[in-house]
Amino acid sequence: xxxxxxxxxxxxxxxxxxxxxxxxxxxxxxxxxxxxxxxxxxxxxxxxxxxxxxxxxxxxxxxxxxxxxxxxxxxxxxxxxxxxxxxxxxxxxxxxxxxxxxxxxxxxxxxxxxxxxx
Numbered sequence: 001x002x003x004x005x006x007x008x009x010x011x012x013x014x015x016x017x018x019x020x021x022x023x024x025x026x027x028x029x030x031x032x033x034x035x036x037x038x039x040x041x042x043x044x045x046x047x048x049x050x051x052x053x054x055x056x057x058x059x060x061x062x063x064x065x066x067x068x069x070x071x072x073x074x075x076x077x078x079x080x081x082x083x084x085x086x087x088x089x090x091x092x093x094x095x096x097x098x099x100x101x102x103x104x105x106x107x108x109x110x111x112x113x114x115x116x117x118x
Contacts, residue, residue, distance in 0.1 A: 003036050011049075023113060025050065027106050031099065039090045039098045 010032035017024025026046065033042035061067055090098065 007032055007036065023110065025053075027110070030102055030106070034095065034099050034102065039093065039095050043086070043090050 007029070010028040011025070014025035014028035017027065029049075030042065030046050033046055036042075037045070058067060058072075089101075093101070
């Protein structure tokens with residue numbers, strides 16, 4: 001039961017951060033999921049949540065013409081190799097190593113978003 005509460009609190013904190021500054025759900029939720037689940041289960045669970053959330057945002061803003069579809073398609077096409085490589089790493093890497101990789105990736109992503117693409 002404590003695990004469910006901790007995961008829910010991480011999701012809530014990530015959502016608050018996401019709404020406030022534009023990032024945060026992966027920052028809070030992925031490390032917590034990696035504590036309680038194996039890497040493939042944690043990452044697939046997060047990706048299902050993130051994909052559903054992003055699709056809901058796309059459908060909510062589709063009528064307002066706020067989505068720049070050429071950019072969406074470019075990002076989708078660029079994500080496919082990353083998904084394949086990430087899937088391979090998630091199924092073959094040690095859990096501790098994967099936690100370090102996720103932590104470093106999150107920190108690097110924050111620095112890039114804050115200082116390179118403000």
